[in-house]
Amino acid sequence: MLSETEYIMLKIGIIGCGSIGTEICKAIDAKLINAQLVAVYDRSEEHGGKLLGALSNMPRLLSVDDLISESDIVVECASAAAVREYGLEVLERGKDLMILSVGALTDPELLEKLVKTAATHHSRIYIPSGAIAGIDGLRSASIASIDKVMLTTTKNPAGLKGAPYIINNNIDLGSFREKTLLFEGNAEEAIAAFPANVNVAASLSLAGIGAKETQVRVFVDPGAVRNIHEITVEGAFGKFTCRIENVPSPGNPRTSFLAALSAIATLKKITEPLQIGT
Ligand SMILES: NC(=O)C1=CN([C@@H]2O[C@H](COP(=O)(O)OP(=O)(O)OC[C@H]3O[C@@H](n4cnc5c(N)ncnc54)[C@H](OP(=O)(O)O)[C@@H]3O)[C@@H](O)[C@H]2O)C=CC1
Numbered sequence: 001m002l003s004e005t006e007y008i009m010l011k012i013g014i015i016g017c018g019s020i021g022t023e024i025c026k027a028i029d030a031k032l033i034n035a036q037l038v039a040v041y042d043r044s045e046e047h048g049g050k051l052l053g054a055l056s057n058m059p060r061l062l063s064v065d066d067l068i069s070e071s072d073i074v075v076e077c078a079s080a081a082a083v084r085e086y087g088l089e090v091l092e093r094g095k096d097l098m099i100l101s102v103g104a105l106t107d108p109e110l111l112e113k114l115v116k117t118a119a120t121h122h123s124r125i126y127i128p129s130g131a132i133a134g135i136d137g138l139r140s141a142s143i144a145s146i147d148k149v150m151l152t153t154t155k156n157p158a159g160l161k162g163a164p165y166i167i168n169n170n171i172d173l174g175s176f177r178e179k180t181l182l183f184e185g186n187a188e189e190a191i192a193a194f195p196a197n198v199n200v201a202a203s204l205s206l207a208g209i210g211a212k213e214t215q216v217r218v219f220v221d222p223g224a225v226r227n228i229h230e231i232t233v234e235g236a237f238g239k240f241t242c243r244i245e246n247v248p249s250p251g252n253p254r255t256s257f258l259a260a261l262s263a264i265a266t267l268k269k270i271t272e273p274l275q276i277g278t
């Protein structure tokens with residue numbers, strides 16, 4: 001947990017130097033956030049080196065151990081495996097943790113361990129809204145009863161390439177000529193099937209009624225130039241629907257640009273006195 005003076009200049013360490021990590025680092029470099037980028041880490045030396053080359057105020061490329069020591073908050077933007085490998089250690093050492101690979105938290109044991117560890121060590125876990133809007137409304141709505149949360153995701157074949165569901169079912173992504181339903185299930189099943197494509201299903205689950213009750217549909221559309229997420233929530237408050245047409249990141253067609261912007265906005269929120277939104 002940060003003291004009042006430390007809020008003045010948050011020390012950030014980034015695990016994962018891919019498309020989201022790069023955008024966050026560039027935002028800190030451009031002084032969009034009142035924070036210091038102290039260290040980055042990536043298992044790919046190439047990605048780490050490329051990122052450093054794109055920054056004017058170069059952070060250090062450190063081991064995870066040293067990165068945690070140097071940081072007030074560690075931002076995971078690598079993979080669900082990275083959450084499992086490093087999440088607990090960050091929190092045990094009293095540092096805050098931001099998680100982008102939210103799908104990791106559909107494992108109830110890991111979620112419980114992380115939350116308990118954060119509570120014991122007075123650290124916080126931040127989950128940005130990521131590539132969707134509507135998390136604020138869902139959190140408010142979930143104070144009363146919720147009857148339904150449904151996510152419908154539509155991506156171009158390039159945005160679904162490499163997913164376990166595609167590989168295990170021998171799906172030829174090049175064979176689709178029109179928008180087609182590929183998958184229907186709950187958020188837990190969706191994360192297992194598309195771990196790098198529907199982390200947003202995990203965020204919705206955490207904000208709402210859990211991964212078993214949150215419904216997910218995944219469409220492939222060869223004509224889609226954007227990553228589209230449609231969200232329907234119904235409950236005691238009434239009903240809302242939300243449709244986000246995301247521009248994919250240039251470096252990773254699976255990941256929407258909004259996901260990186262959301263992480264940047266969350267870091268800004270941590271450093272600023274005025275807190276807007278639920
Ligand atoms: N919450 C949300 O709304 C969203 C979440 N995401 C998730 O955020 C994460 C980052 O996305 P993105 O930046 O697009 O991903 P990228 O693939 O562009 O970058 C991830 C980087 O992290 C590295 N990496 C992966 N696992 C580890 C590990 N265990 N230890 C160290 N480095 C690791 C990768 O190396 P290598 O190339 O060798 O794998 C790669 O360099 C992903 O898990 C993605 O699924 C994405 C979009 C939206």
Ligand SMILES: O=C([O-])CC(=O)C(=O)O
Pocket residue numbers: 130131195196197198199200201227246254255256257259
């Ligand atoms: O970026 C997106 O559109 C969503 C995504 O990949 C995810 O939630 O994992």
